Amino acid sequence: xxxxxxxEILDKASIAMLAESDLxxxxxxxxxxxxxxxxxxxxxxxxxxxxxxxxxxxxxxxxFQTRVMAALREQQAVESVPAMLRLWRSAxxxxxxxxxxxxxxxxxxxxxxxxxxxxxETASAYSEYSVIMDRDADEQMSYEQVLSTIxxxxxxxx
Amino acid sequence: MDLDLARQAQDGDESAFAEIVRRYSPRVFSVAxxxxxxxxxxxxxxxxxxxxxxxxxxxxxxxxxxxxxxxRIATNTCLNMVRGAKRRPxxxxxxxxxxxxxxxxxxxxxxGGEPASVETSLVATDLADRLLSVLSPExxxxxxxxxxxxxxxxxxxxxxxxxxxKVKVRAFRARKKVRDAMEKLLSYKNKGTRADSTAD
Numbered sequence: 634x635x636x637x638x639x640x641e642i643l644d645k646a647s648i649a650m651l652a653e654s655d656l657x658x659x660x661x662x663x664x665x666x667x668x669x670x671x672x673x674x675x676x677x678x679x680x681x682x683x684x685x686x687x688x689x690x691x692x693x694x695x696x697f698q699t700r701v702m703a704a705l706r707e708q709q710a711v712e713s714v715p716a717m718l719r720l721w722r723s724a725x726x727x728x729x730x731x732x733x734x735x736x737x738x739x740x741x742x743x744x745x746x747x748x749x750x751x752x753x754e755t756a757s758a759y760s761e762y763s764v765i766m767d768r769d770a771d772e773q774m775s776y777e778q779v780l781s782t783i784x785x786x787x788x789x790x791x
Numbered sequence: 792m793d794l795d796l797a798r799q800a801q802d803g804d805e806s807a808f809a810e811i812v813r814r815y816s817p818r819v820f821s822v823a824x825x826x827x828x829x830x831x832x833x834x835x836x837x838x839x840x841x842x843x844x845x846x847x848x849x850x851x852x853x854x855x856x857x858x859x860x861x862x863r864i865a866t867n868t869c870l871n872m873v874r875g876a877k878r879r880p881x882x883x884x885x886x887x888x889x890x891x892x893x894x895x896x897x898x899x900x901x902x903g904g905e906p907a908s909v910e911t912s913l914v915a916t917d918l919a920d921r922l923l924s925v926l927s928p929e930x931x932x933x934x935x936x937x938x939x940x941x942x943x944x945x946x947x948x949x950x951x952x953x954x955x956x957k958v959k960v961r962a963f964r965a966r967k968k969v970r971d972a973m974e975k976l977l978s979y980k981n982k983g984t985r986a987d988s989t990a991d
């Protein structure tokens with residue numbers, strides 16, 4: 634028994650489309666071959682369910698044409714707007730928020746008063762360094778006073 | 792006539808395109824119904840098909856039939872929608888509902904000649920969907936057209952854009968896969984039946 638031959642017949646076309654000669658050959662063969670009988674039964678049932686499935690079509694509703702035309706008009710309305718304008722319309726809220734935030738930060742940055750860095754003036758106006766470096770102090774003190782201030786520390790160090 | 796309608800629609804004649812939609816909706820719905828069972832999905836697919844067809848009207852040169860051209864757009868649109876859906880590699884009898892198992896037993900017992908009721912048709916259709924889920928969407932379409940709608944190889948080739956040889960090969964393999972899946976279901980069912988009768 635050529636099982637492969639029988640299954641090839643079953644698979645080459647739908648059972649409904651098989652030639653009468655093929656069907657006769659199958660009927661004779663399956664009388665003696667159980668595996669091919671199962672294959673034939675499976676092919677027969679498959680054809681039944683596929684036919685049933687093919688008949689389960691859905692018809693268009695009376696409103697379908699209206700629905701398509703409305704969708705088409707909407708599609709054309711969108712396409713008639715220039716791309717940049719469409720982009721602006723969808724993004725303008727975000728762009729506006731970003732612009733306002735940037736402007737606010739800029740205003741806050743420029744409006745704040747400049748802070749002066751504190752100078753740690755722990756030494757007196759007449760400390761040796763300030764005396765030497767500070768020209769205003771020189772104007773206030775005499776020449777002798779400046780010299781005595783500078784060399785006073787040297788004497789103390791000796 | 793179809794070429795004239797297409798040209799008028801392309802030039803902005805809304806009534807011409809509305810006529811195209813009216814005339815070919817049944818055809819497009821028929822194609823979409825091969826891929827989807829739910830009305831909402833079929834309508835969604837069909838609408839998408841017509842919107843695409845409108846933008847591609849300029850590519851229809853009138854060499855083939857307008858229906859064939861539109862059918863190809865419908866097929867490609869539906870395939871894009873279903874691609875990526877998971878396929879079930881194997882069916883087992885435990886996947887079947889009681890109604891489906893009952894239908895199989897009823898058919899196997901030689902009662903297939905009785906007129907099908909609405910309920911049994913629904914069960915058979917559900918079973919078909921389960922069997923077809925082992926195939927790719929393209930093979931599902933080819934097999935449904937040939938075995939379900941008795942379409943010719945040429946019609947399937949026109950709808951899919953395949954060569955006739957490719958249609959025959961794909962249909963052969965698809966038919967074998969579906970038959971194998973059905974055989975497995977029947978063998979599980981028969982084992983269960985034999986076990987039940989032994990227990991009795």
